[in-house]
Amino acid sequence: MGASPVAAVTDIAAVDTRLNLIPTLRYTAASPEQTLADIQSLSDEDWQVSKQEHRNFGHSQRVIWFHTQIIKNHLLSTPIFLRVNYPHHDYIDLYLQHGEQNIGHFEGGDERTFASRPVDHRTFLAPVKIPMGEVVDVYLRIETQGPMMVPIELLTQVEAVKDESVLLLFVGLYFGVIIIMLVYNAFIYTSLRDSTYLYYLMYMAAVAAQQFTLFGFGFQYLWKNPEILSNNFMIMLTSGLMETSAVLFVIKFIRLRRMRSRLDRFAGYSLLACCVSMLFASFFMSFSTFISVVNIVGLVGVGCGLYIGVKGWLMGFKAARLFATAWLIYLMFIGWYLLDLMAVIDSTTYGNYAIAIGSVIELSLLSFAFADRMNQEKELRLHTQATLINVQRAMNEDLDHKVKQRTKALEQANRKLEYLSTTDGLTGLFNRRHFDQEYERLYKESIKNKQSLAVLMIDVDHFKRLNDEYGHVFGDRCLIRAGELIRQALNSPPDICARYGGEEFIVVLPNVKYNQAKQVAESLRHAFANTIVRDGRVAASMTVSIGLAFTMPTNINQHEALLKDADNYLYQAKENGRNQVVETY
Template sequence: MKGFLATLCAGGRKHALYLLALLLIALDGQAQVLRLDDPGRSYDPRPALEILKAPASLTFAEAAARPRGGEDGWHVPDELEMLLHDGRQGLWLRFAIQGRDDQAWWLIPSWPVLDRLDLRTRDADGHWSPLQQSGLALPASQRTLPGRQLMFALAPTAGAVEEVYLRLDSRETFVLPLRLVTPAAYLREAQQDAWLIGGFFGCLVTILLLTLTLWGFGRRSGFGWYALYLLSVIGYQAVTTGYGAWQLWPESPAFALRAHLVFTALCFLSGGLFVRYLLSLYHGGRWIDFGNRLLIGYWNVALVITLIWPHLLSFQEMLGMMALSCLGLLGTTTYLALRGSRMALWFSAAWALLLLGSSIQLLAIAGWLPADSPAFHGQMAGFALGFVMLSLGLTEGLSLQRRARIEAQRQALEASSALAREREASFVELELRVALRTVELQQAKASLERLNRELLHQSQTDSLTGLGNRRHFERVFQQEIRRAIRAELPLAVLLVDIDHFKAVNDTHGHTLGDECLRCVAEVLRRHVQRAGEVAARYGGEEFVIALPGSDQQAARTLAERIRQEVAGLELQTEQGRLRPSISVGVAVTVPSNLEHGLGLLEDADRALYAAKRGGRNRVCLSDGLPELGSGRG
C-alpha cells in the first residue's frame, strides 16, 4: 500500500485518479487486472472482462466514459451473456492487462467470422494507442496482422497497467473466447492447427473425389447431392477456420461477408436433398416427405436471400431453423433405421457424431473446456467422422445392391436352366447356336479392337521405314515445345535429306531407293534413344529429329555422327556398290512461345538448304544464315 501511495504522489493528479479507478475496480470484485506473467501460456481475458452494449458508432473515448453498472453501462457479463451475442446490436469489450516485461502479445478472437472489429489501448496517462482494424469487411492486406484469424498486436510496458478496448460492428454473431498469446506461442499453435485442419480438408477432398467418381459412373442423383453436400461443408469450414478469407478470397470483402451464411444455407439444403434421394423419402410416408420438402424450401429461400440481400438475414436468426433441421434430419434417419433401413442407420450415426462434435466445441466456446484444446475443433472432427460413416454406409449400400443384382442374376440363370431342361432338343440346339454366335461376336470384337490398335499404330508410323510419320512428329514436337517453354530449356531440330536421292531412284530403281531409306532410318533410330527425342520421316527422302534439352554443340555433334555413319553405309547394286550421303540442317533455340518453337523447322530448313548449296554431305547450323527461299535437290 505504501508503494501504491508513492506512485500516486509521483504520477500527478491525472495519473493518480486513473490508478485509483483501477484500484476501485479491483476492490469491487467485478473486474480484475489480467497479469501476463508467463509467455509460454495462453491467457483468457474473461475473468477481467467488462462489456458495454452500445452502438458501434461511438468513439473509443465516448465508450470509455460510459458509467459502470446496469445493463446500459459497463458490467461484467454473466456466463451465458457472451456465448452468442447478436453483433448488429453493437458491443464494446474492455479489460485491463499488466505485463511482467516488455513482451509482445497477440489478442486473438477465436471466432473469425466478424464483419469489423477495432482495437485501441489506453495507458495510465489516458493516452490512446493507434487504431487497429480487422474483420471480413476489410481486404486481408488491410488487416492489422495477417493470418486465418482476426489478430491484434499488444505491446504492454513492463509493470504498467493498460486497458484494452474492443469495438464490434458486425451482422454476425460474436462468440467468445478471446485469447492472449505471445507471437512465438501462436506460431507453434498455428503449426499444429495447420496439420489438423489440413488433414480434415484432405480427408474431405479425398471423399469428394471418390464420390464424384462413383457419381460419374452411376449417375445416381443421390451421389451428386452428396458431392454438393461435401463441397458445401468444405466451404463452410473454410469460412469458420478463417482460411477462406485469408487464402481463397482475401481481397473480396463482398463475398467474405456473404460466405458464412451462404455455405451454411447450402450445407442444410444439399444435406436435405442428399437424404431425400438416398433414402427415398418421397416413399417414406406423407409427413416425412412433407417435413423434408419444408426444410428444402426454407433453405432454398435462405440461400437466395443471403446471396442477393444478405442484410435481411443474420446467423442469429437462422439458429432456430438450424437446430430444427438437425433434429429433423436425425429424427427422420433414426425412424427409418428403426424400421430396418441399414442406410438410415449409417446416416443416424453420422448426424449423431456431428452433433456430438458441435456440442463439444460449444463447451469449449462457453469456457467449460480449454479454448486452445482440440475440443475447439470438435465440429470439424464431427464432420470428418460423420462423412467417414456416410461413405461407409454408401459403400455398404453399393455392395448390397451388387450382391442383390448377382443373386437376381443367379436366380434368373437357375430359372432359365430349369426351363431349358423342359424344352425340346430343338430349343437346346438354338441355345447352342446363340452361344456359338456370341463367341463369334466376341472374337469379332477382339479382332476389331486389335485392328483398331494396328490402325492407330499405322496412322502414326511410316510403313516403309518404321519411324514416326509427319503427323506423329508434329503432335510430339508441339508437346516438346511447350515443355521447353515451361522449363526454359533448349530445343534442337535436325532436318536430314538424302543427297541425290532422285538420281538413285532413276538409276537403280525404287527398290534400291526404298532400301536406302530404310538404312538411313535405322541409323537415325539408333541415335535417338533418350526420353522425349523423336525421329520421323518428314516426306520423300527427308527426315526430321527433335532433341529436347540439347544445346547447339550437342546437336551439331550428334548430326555429324549421323552423317558419318550414313556415309559409311554400302548398298549393293547391279552397277556396283552405292555409298549414300546426307545433308543435315540444325536449328537450336530456347522457345518463348509455340510460334517461336515451330519456327525451328523453318530455321532447320534454311540450314539444310545452305548445306545443299555448300556441296552436300555436310552439317550446317542455322545461326548466322540469311533468310533464304526454300528449294533444294
C-alpha cells in the same frame, strides 16, 4: 478521463505462454456512433464485470466495448500479442491508451479489407507494445451481426505459432479426409453413374466449402475485400448450399419418392423447399437473420435425417443403421455448437469447431453406409442374377424341348407335305407330276450307265362300266386294290410306279432284260385277273390291258417317245380284246 480498474493490473511480462483476459475484463454495450472518448468518459457504474473464463454474448447487433489494464514490469523475452480467437467479427478496434495518449490503434474484422489487419492471420492478432513500468488501458471495440464470441487472450509469439500449427494440422487432416472421400466417391460415381453419389459429392463439397469459410481461410486467402465479396455472404451461401445438398442427398439415398409414406414425402420435400429458399435468401437477407433461421433449419434437417434413419433401421434397411448413427452424432455436435453459439454453455475452442468435427465423423459414417448399401445391392443383384439364370435356364430347357417338339412336328409335316405333293391321294402311288420328274431322272441315269429301260402302261379294263354299275365308291375301291397289286409286283426301288390318270397306271423298270420286263407284265395281268374286289355285298373281278415298251436309251430327247410307244401298245391291247400284254422288242 480513464476508467478505474476493476481487477489487478496484468503484467504482460509475466505471460509465459498465454493468459485468458476474460476474468480481468469489464464490458459495456454502446451504440455504433459512440467513440473512444465517449467510452472513456463512462463511470464505473456503466461497466459490467465478466467473471467467466469463456464469455459468449450470443447474437447481438450492438457494439460492445471491453476494457482492462496492463503493465510491463521488465523486458519481454518474446513478443506478446492480444488475440480475439474468433474469425468472423465484422469490426474490431484495439486501442492502447497511456493516460491521454493513444500509443496504439489496430483494426480488423471481415467487413474491412484483410490487409487492414495488423498481422496476416485468420483471426484478429495484434502486437502489444507498451512502455516499461507504465499502466496502459486496453479498450477493445467489437461490432458484429453474428454471434458475439470474445475469446480474448494474451499469448506469446511462440504460442501463437504453435496454436496455428496445431490448427493447421487438424485442418489438414480434416480436408485430407474430405478429399479422399471425394475422390473415392467420384470414382464410384463415374463407374456406376448412380445420381445418389453425385448428390453425396455435392454435399461433401458444400461441407468442405462451408468449413473452409468458417475456419477463416476463405477471407484470408480468397475474398480479401468485402466490397467485392463479403465474408458474411459466403458464410450464408455455403451454409445454404450445404443444407440444400444434404437434403437432396438424403431424399435420394432413402429413395423417398418410392419407399416412404405420403407424410414422409411431404416433410422431405417441404424441408427441401425451405433449404432452397434459404439458399436464394442468402443474396438479400441480413446476416443475423439468416444465421438464426439457417441454424433452426439445419437442426430440423438433421433431426429429420435421424428420424428417417431410425425408421429405415426399424423397417430392416441395414444401411440405415450407419445412416441413423451418422445423423445422431452430427446432431449432437450441432447441438453442442448451437448451445455454444447462443451462450447457453461456456464457449470453448472445441465448441467453435464442433460442426467440423461432427461433419467429418458424419461423412465418414455415411461413406460406410454407402459401402454397406452397395454390398446389400450387390448381394441382391447376385441373388436376382442367380434367380434369373435359373429361370432363364428353365425357360431355355423348356424352349429347347418345345423347339425339338416343333421341329419334329415340322419335319413330320414336311414329310407329309412332301408325301402329299408326290403321291396320289387315293392309291398311294406316285402322282403324275412326280412320276414325270422321276422318269426323266431314271432315263438320264440309264443313258449314263448304258442300261436298259422298260415302261409298262396299264389300264383297268371296262372301268367306266364298273363305276356305272357299282358306283364311284366301289370304283375307288378297285383303284386302291390296283395300286396294291402293282406295288406288290415290283422291286422298289429302283422300280417306280404311278397313277398316270383316271384308271391308267404306269410302271418303269430300269436295268432289266426284255424277258424280265415281259414276265413282270404278265405277272401283273394274272394278278389282276385272279383278284376279286369286295365292298360289303358287292364283289367283282377286274382285268388290265398292258402296253410294254423296251429300249436302250441313248438320247434324252427320246424319253417321251418311249412313253408314247408304251401308250400305243396299250391301245393295241385294248383293240385286241383287252386282258393281254402287247409288247415290242
